[in-house]
Amino acid sequence: MSEKIQTTLPHETVMQPQEKQAAFAVAGIFATRMLGLFMIFPVFALFAEQEFKNITGFQIGLAMGIYGLTQALLQIPYGMLSDKYGRKPLIMVGMLVFMFGSVVCALADSIEMMIVGRAIQGMGAVAAVLMATVADTVTEPFRLRAMSIVGMTIGLSFTLSLVAGPLLSELVGVRGIFWVIAALAGVGMVLVMFAVPKIEGQRFQREAEADPAQFKAVLSNPQLLRLDLGVFVLHAMLTAMFVVVPMLIRDNAGMDSMHHWELYLPVMLLSFVLMVPFIIQAESKGRMKQMFVGAIAALVIVQLAMLNFAHGFWSIFLIMLLFFTAFNLLEASLPSLVVKLSPADKKGTASGVYSSSQFFGAAIGGALGGYFYQFYGFDGVFVFTTVLGAVWLFVAISMTQPLPLSIASVSYDAILAPEEMDSLTEKLLSYDGVYEVVILSNEQRIYFKIDRKVINEIGLIDYIHKGLSRE
Structure with missing residues (x-):
């Protein structure tokens, strides 16, 4: 029979000012990058068709999604280099590169140069590197709270980007948006x-960074692979849709691109409420x-609705509202499921593979969405996204009901x-609310x-410290 652990809270029951500062600073840096990557989504396809001669749908999609390919390939190496050379230097390098790419896009006189940018x-x-920075600067009991601050900021930044893109396009043009993005990178560097x-x-943070020695175990875990497939499909669908959605709104709702924000703003606000x-x-x-499964089914319904019913402002409004309600729900649920289903000592690696899958999805979705638009028009894109969603739905139906678990760690x-x-x-597993324990002596x-509904994490950490740490 399980025991209940008798724990008392240590004096530090709230985040210290320096921890809050670190969490909000990292959230701010994330925001500058998210805005920079996604502000062009609602306006780029229309801009590219007007700006570049003889452009193809495939080139539009490639330009929109190729950031995901380089991001996916380099994010884990960046984390490993930051262990050796420091977090701040690597973040500065990354933000400088991001700024340079934004300037290349602002000056691009061809679609090929835009793709390079x-x-x-x-x-x-x-x-x-940013997530490892949070782990370095926030103590174990408050990391979940800090990560939640970062996660909420990412979600709000994505929402703001879809509204800010059309507004900025009206004020400064799409090239001006890229100059704004470069300036945001500068703000990130100041932070x-x-x-x-x-x-x-600073040390290697197993809870936030990938360990190459664990790739085999993570990639052979069927529960985690379901989530990797899921985030791949989710972002492939998003990027493929935005290859054509701006044109669909223009053509079927009769809205000039500069006024698309009037649709996106209420859609995004309502979707968060719903x-x-x-x-x-x-x-x-x-x-x-x-x-989770219901939200995936909703995505499939949205793609079918785009094929058959997106013929006016209100029909597009309702379809997009359903899409972003489901999208936001899945975007919030998937990282939570990674934590619930990954082994206790493999959270960082599982999250790294998951994140790479997300960016690969954006790259593949953009390229294939552009390809299907080029050869089969709007319907080709939505048939493609419908098939993607149906595959995900089929895989997700067989998932097990996840337990409401969290991962934490303590040094000794x-x-x-x-x-x-x-x-x-054996002793720790005997307590109610403790489901897995991994001790790494090295x-x-x-x-x-x-x-966390059954056992107090801070008290458990305090208990372990008192039992194992030297005075």
Whole structure:
């Protein structure tokens, strides 16, 4: 029979000012990159058709999505280099590269140069370094809160980008948007220099960084592979859709591109409101699988509706509202599921593979969306996205109902014999709410998965420290 652990909270029950500063600074840097990558989505296809001669649909899609290819290939190497050369220097390098790519796009006089510029933007792949920075600067009990701040900022930045793109296009043109993006990269660098606290005792962060030695185990985990496929499909669908959605709004809703924000703004605001009850049902009521599979089914319905019913403002409005409600729900649920389903000591690697899958999805979705638009028009794109969504739905139906688990870790400075580690593992697993324990003696760190509704994480960490750490 399981025991209930008797724990008391240590004095530090709230995030310290420096931890809050680190979390909000990293969130701000993420925001500058997210705005920079996505502000062009609602306006680029229309701009490219008017600006460049003899352009093809494939080239439009490639320009929109190629940032994902370079991002996917380089984000894990960036994280590994930051372990050696420091977080801040690597973030600065990444932001400089991102700025340079934005300038190339602003000056591009051909679609080929634009594609190169977008690829360079993706080469500033600092996402993994930023997450490791959070882990370096925020203590274990508050990392989930800090990561949540970053995650919320990313979501809000994406929403803002879809509204800001058309507005800025009206004010400064699409080339001007790229100059604004370059300026945002400069703001990001200022945050790195002056807002991110000095990192003391930097180390490899297994909870936030990928470990190449774990790739085989993560890539052979069927539960995690489902999520990798899911985020690949989600971002492939998004990028493929935006190859044609701006033109569809122009042609079928009769809206000039400069006024598209009038559709996107209420759609995005309403979608966030509509998403909340489903998140509550998923996280608080234990209905994650039902909400998750239902949202994927909604995406498939959206693609079919785009094929048959997107013939006026209000029909497009309702279809896009359903799409972004489902999209936002899935975008919030997928990272949570990665945590719930990854082994306790492999969260960083699982998240790295997941993130790379997301960016590969954007690259493939853009290229294939452009290809199908070029040869088969709007309908070709939506048939492609319908098939993608149907494949994901088929795979997701067989997923198991995930438990509401979180991953945490604690360091210790005692020297433990193998039998002592086995005894400690058995002892910790006997407590209600503790589901997995991994002790890595070479790191002198314990990783565990817990149900925070049953056990207090801060108290558990305090208990382990008192039991193992030297005075």
